[in-house]
Amino acid sequence: MITIDNVSKVYPNGSHAVKNISLHIERGEFVFIIGSSGSGKSTLIKMLMKELDVTSGDIIINGINTTKMSHSQIPYLRRELGIVFQDFRLLPKKTVYENVAFAMRVTEASSRHIARNVPTVLSLVGLQNKSRAYPNELSGGEQQRTALARAIVNNPPILIADEPTGNLDPETAWDIMYLLNEINKRGTTVVVATHASDIVDQMQKRVVMLDHGNLVRDVKRGGYFDED
Amino acid sequence: MRISSIKYYIREGFYGLLKNSLMTIAAITTVAACIFIVTVSYCLISNLHAMLRQIENDIGIVVFLEDDSNSETINKVSKSLNDIPNVTNVTYISPEEALDSLKEEWEADDILNGFNNQNNPLPSSFEVSIDDIKNQSEVLKNIEKIDGIKKVRNAENATDILLKLNKVLTFVGILGIALLAVISIVIITNTIKISVYNRKTEINIMKYVGATDWFIRWPFIVEGVIMGLIGAAVPIIISWPLYNKCVAMAYEHFSILSNIATFLGGYEIFSRLLPICLLAGVILGVAGSVSSLRKYLQV
Numbered sequence: 001m002i003t004i005d006n007v008s009k010v011y012p013n014g015s016h017a018v019k020n021i022s023l024h025i026e027r028g029e030f031v032f033i034i035g036s037s038g039s040g041k042s043t044l045i046k047m048l049m050k051e052l053d054v055t056s057g058d059i060i061i062n063g064i065n066t067t068k069m070s071h072s073q074i075p076y077l078r079r080e081l082g083i084v085f086q087d088f089r090l091l092p093k094k095t096v097y098e099n100v101a102f103a104m105r106v107t108e109a110s111s112r113h114i115a116r117n118v119p120t121v122l123s124l125v126g127l128q129n130k131s132r133a134y135p136n137e138l139s140g141g142e143q144q145r146t147a148l149a150r151a152i153v154n155n156p157p158i159l160i161a162d163e164p165t166g167n168l169d170p171e172t173a174w175d176i177m178y179l180l181n182e183i184n185k186r187g188t189t190v191v192v193a194t195h196a197s198d199i200v201d202q203m204q205k206r207v208v209m210l211d212h213g214n215l216v217r218d219v220k221r222g223g224y225f226d227e228d
Numbered sequence: 229m230r231i232s233s234i235k236y237y238i239r240e241g242f243y244g245l246l247k248n249s250l251m252t253i254a255a256i257t258t259v260a261a262c263i264f265i266v267t268v269s270y271c272l273i274s275n276l277h278a279m280l281r282q283i284e285n286d287i288g289i290v291v292f293l294e295d296d297s298n299s300e301t302i303n304k305v306s307k308s309l310n311d312i313p314n315v316t317n318v319t320y321i322s323p324e325e326a327l328d329s330l331k332e333e334w335e336a337d338d339i340l341n342g343f344n345n346q347n348n349p350l351p352s353s354f355e356v357s358i359d360d361i362k363n364q365s366e367v368l369k370n371i372e373k374i375d376g377i378k379k380v381r382n383a384e385n386a387t388d389i390l391l392k393l394n395k396v397l398t399f400v401g402i403l404g405i406a407l408l409a410v411i412s413i414v415i416i417t418n419t420i421k422i423s424v425y426n427r428k429t430e431i432n433i434m435k436y437v438g439a440t441d442w443f444i445r446w447p448f449i450v451e452g453v454i455m456g457l458i459g460a461a462v463p464i465i466i467s468w469p470l471y472n473k474c475v476a477m478a479y480e481h482f483s484i485l486s487n488i489a490t491f492l493g494g495y496e497i498f499s500r501l502l503p504i505c506l507l508a509g510v511i512l513g514v515a516g517s518v519s520s521l522r523k524y525l526q527v
Contacts, residue, residue, distance in 0.1 A: 049436070071526075072441070079438035089433045093247050106439040108230050150437065 001027040007057030017043040019213040033193045035210035082151030086163035088143040090135040097131040121149040141172035197224035241450025251423035259459025262412030273401035289356040292379040317357040326350040420516035448517040456513030460505040
């Protein structure tokens with residue numbers, strides 16, 4: 001599903017954020033990418049969603065080599081990826097319903113299709129009663145659930161979450177992780193960048209650890225600080 | 229492009245204007261102010277231009293015949309004059325008519341008192357009008373070839389000055405309006421840039437959920453069109469009656485003006501200005517929006 005082949009990233013200021021990383025993620029996998037700040041995990045995530053270009057190497061997503069992609073093709077790549085951010089990134093002037101519907105609107109989905117799918121995903125994340133609320137009327141957890149609903153409403157094969165629980169209290173963080181796990185069970189490949197060690201420890205999923213841009217650990221089922 | 233998407237773009241365009249009302253008002257005011265200034269300058273310049281043309285055309289050519297011209301010569305000359313290209317009108321003035329009009333003009337003076345139809349010193353003459361002052365020298369050359377003419381009077385020097393004045397005015401006018409247009413474009417794009425900057429997170433989010441550049445652009449284009457149309461319509465709506473009022477006042481207070489030249493009618497000016505301004509407004513709005521967006525689409 002995702003193949004990262006010998007990928008490096010050097011920023012214009014010369015800092016070598018990612019060094020020759022190779023990684024393969026199968027369809028339906030749940031992968032944690034962990035590492036301290038500056039380990040390169042954010043850079044890696046940004047390259048996956050084509051916010052940044054790789055300096056060398058290839059990233060192949062769903063059979064398409066994204067490193068050779070033109071600017072005009074990027075939107076179509078992003079529709080294959082549900083993306084969740086630490087800071088939620090909801091449209092502040094749109095309601096919960098409109099925020100989720102918007103992700104369908106950009107794919108030029110029909111109004112009927114939108115009217116059918118949006119309530120379904122909203123109830124999946126438990127926000128069926130908040131559909132008319134604006135983001136600033138929601139708690140952090142509710143905002144992140146809205147973002148999750150938006151990420152999955154187009155039924156993408158891959159979900160990428162960059163520190164999805166970074167702005168949430170521990171209990172709410174678990175709600176989000178539970179939802180991510182549910183989404184994974186429905187067949188979506190889920191990649192989560194995080195440094196929430198307790199969550200990683202408890203969930204016992206595949207863990208990929210980066211340190212100073214190097215891939216230092218990749219275990220099928222593990223915790224945050226497991227030794228090889 | 230789907231119909232539902234088009235509806236979405238238009239609705240989003242209107243929402244964008246309403247939800248960013250402060251920036252909308254700023255942008256519309258800027259467009260309106262710039263177009264207002266251009267409108268006023270255009271009114272001034274086109275009126276001056278028109279007045280100059282009127283004065284130019286009043287300076288006709290007068291052709292004097294030999295003193296003893298009989299009616300046959302008069303007819304022949306009349307025909308020859310009429311045959312010259314660019315001549316629009318030829319009026320015969322008999323010596324009697326010439327004397328009468330001269331007496332009328334010099335009413336207060338008694339210098340002409342001794343003259344009557346028997347000892348009239350004035351010759352027969354023709355007043356020749358031409359279509360455009362530019363063709364004057366050409367016409368003069370042709371007139372000089374006609375037999376039976378004693379003298380041709382024309383205001384070639386005055387014409388030259390007027391022609392030059394008109395050229396300068398046209399140049400200054402075009403330069404002025406072009407300068408104003410450039411200043412307007414700078415101000416307008418800056419205003420729109422701020423408006424787009426305020427929504428950069430919004431644009432950023434759109435990119436992340438897979439919106440194409442055009443999907444993001446269209447609502448902004450709709451906004452630009454609406455802002456441009458309102459920004460152009462408002463100054464026209466204000467300046468049209470204002471112009472009519474000014475012209476009426478000018479006639480009232482400076483009645484001497486009506487002898488020299490007349491102002492252009494409001495309809496004459498604004499029927500020409502309206503489509504240009506609307507088009508300019510739309511182009512300014514759209515170009516401003518699209519060019520300001522470019523930076524934020526490169527994500």
